[in-house]
Amino acid sequence: MTPFFRKFRVLFSTQFALMTEYRAEIVIWMLSGTLSLVMMLVWMGQAAAAPGGQIRGFSAGDFASYFLATWFVGQLLVVWVAWELDFEVRQGTLSPKLLRPMDPMWGHYSGHVAEKIVRFPIMLVLVSLFAWLAGARFSLDWRVYLAVLGLVMLGFTVRFLWEYSLGLLAFWTESSTSFQEVVWLVYAALGGLFAPLAFYPQWVQDIAVWTPFPYMLGLPAGLIAGKATLEQAGQGALVLIGWLAVFVVVRLWVWRVGLKKYGAVGA
Amino acid sequence: MTRYLRLIRIFTGATISAQLEYRANFLGAVLASLGEVGVALLGIAVLFGQPGTVSVGGYSFHQALLVVGFFMLTEGFISVFVQPNMSKIAEAVRTGSMDFTLLKPIDAQFNVSTRNLNVLRVTDILIGLGLIVYAASFLTVTVGGVGVAAVMYLSALVIVYCIWLALSTTAFWFVKTQNMSELFNGVFGAGRFPVTAFPIPVRAFLTFVVPIAFITTVPAQALTGGLSPLLALASPLVAAVLFVGSRLFWKRAVGSYTSASS
Numbered sequence: 001m002t003p004f005f006r007k008f009r010v011l012f013s014t015q016f017a018l019m020t021e022y023r024a025e026i027v028i029w030m031l032s033g034t035l036s037l038v039m040m041l042v043w044m045g046q047a048a049a050a051p052g053g054q055i056r057g058f059s060a061g062d063f064a065s066y067f068l069a070t071w072f073v074g075q076l077l078v079v080w081v082a083w084e085l086d087f088e089v090r091q092g093t094l095s096p097k098l099l100r101p102m103d104p105m106w107g108h109y110s111g112h113v114a115e116k117i118v119r120f121p122i123m124l125v126l127v128s129l130f131a132w133l134a135g136a137r138f139s140l141d142w143r144v145y146l147a148v149l150g151l152v153m154l155g156f157t158v159r160f161l162w163e164y165s166l167g168l169l170a171f172w173t174e175s176s177t178s179f180q181e182v183v184w185l186v187y188a189a190l191g192g193l194f195a196p197l198a199f200y201p202q203w204v205q206d207i208a209v210w211t212p213f214p215y216m217l218g219l220p221a222g223l224i225a226g227k228a229t230l231e232q233a234g235q236g237a238l239v240l241i242g243w244l245a246v247f248v249v250v251r252l253w254v255w256r257v258g259l260k261k262y263g264a265v266g267a
Numbered sequence: 268m269t270r271y272l273r274l275i276r277i278f279t280g281a282t283i284s285a286q287l288e289y290r291a292n293f294l295g296a297v298l299a300s301l302g303e304v305g306v307a308l309l310g311i312a313v314l315f316g317q318p319g320t321v322s323v324g325g326y327s328f329h330q331a332l333l334v335v336g337f338f339m340l341t342e343g344f345i346s347v348f349v350q351p352n353m354s355k356i357a358e359a360v361r362t363g364s365m366d367f368t369l370l371k372p373i374d375a376q377f378n379v380s381t382r383n384l385n386v387l388r389v390t391d392i393l394i395g396l397g398l399i400v401y402a403a404s405f406l407t408v409t410v411g412g413v414g415v416a417a418v419m420y421l422s423a424l425v426i427v428y429c430i431w432l433a434l435s436t437t438a439f440w441f442v443k444t445q446n447m448s449e450l451f452n453g454v455f456g457a458g459r460f461p462v463t464a465f466p467i468p469v470r471a472f473l474t475f476v477v478p479i480a481f482i483t484t485v486p487a488q489a490l491t492g493g494l495s496p497l498l499a500l501a502s503p504l505v506a507a508v509l510f511v512g513s514r515l516f517w518k519r520a521v522g523s524y525t526s527a528s529s
Binding site: 025028029031032033035038039041042044045046048050051055056173174175177178181182184185189194195199200201 | 289291292294298299301305306309313314320323324446449450453457459466
């Protein structure tokens, strides 16, 4: 196992150096994912106009807390590996990576984790600023943030694996990134980017509880905003671990089948 | 003038025949369009799905749907006409192939703005038009309203083009501008909702700083006859000012262009 960790550490430190070079871009990427901020403003407006100043028990301040937390968690769950795989398969730059004594997945994974670490401090500054402007309040219980960290790490890995599997469809089709966008829509809807899950019709909620989406995005956001309990976090973690096992197998299977299909460009 | 119209015809023919070589991408484009409209519709569906909610920012469901329609139409306009051209400016500056554009005996801004089309994303335009017609069938729309809305929307398209041109023109100094368009898309996402749905400071920002309000809300208001005369006058004015401004900016950028390498 030790040689593996040594390789991973080297990959990680090169990726970290790379990502710190891109810090200005990272700020722009962060600001371009505005959907939860837009939804926050609209819901705040709705709550202010509603009789009693509340919608389903959410005041304007509650909406600010929830959606800022969603934005924060969503930023930590950003995965762009499908685009990279699409590029590598089509341009043939995947070929040299296949010669390395390690699954190319680890290079992408370490790159994503390194980017998150660069992103984190910038994000804290922006979230604090927005929270102050919008009047959001976050949980003060430190255990909540441990639970959030655990859920986000699990959720990120689950998302990484499904995006990787989708990206590998580039072996068969040139539209793999479009599939990625459609799956993103489901993730955004059931994850709670448009509204907290409790705002959806009952039948949607009944379907959503079987998917990984609410536990990776809506649940950690609810915890931060003080709208979810630690017990729910434990249950969510179990569901995510189940999905993690599923996607590990799916990813490996698509990779093995796809590789047989791969003919390098120019061959 | 006829020369430029003829050029547009030649450019269109060339770009369409190039794209038909990649017909398989059509599936991807359709999926992307469906994703785009899905986001917009889900947003308002959840808002109006709450018990007791009959309006968002003073807009009824069908009026809000009208705004979504204009959003999709604009999204389609950008994907089909604007982005395919503007994204190539940065590339041309970086590699130095802008030289060839500037050497041609036609206006360079005209050339970079009309050379390419992405016909595959025409589905966005169709979806947008469909939504507008569907939503309007539930509302009282007068012939005058349609006329005013057409003028307002034409101004909106000019505004969109000018913002994109100005952002892409910064490529002459900054080289990488793909991120600029990302940022525009991020702010433009607010155009899915009527501007009145936002808190007042944000509303002012979306009207005066980045004129998103003129792009989707104002045409929708014009169609249903709820447009204030002040905004009706402001929209073409903003478009004209931006058009002249972006033209001057482009001229200045081209003036400082020194080609790639040495």
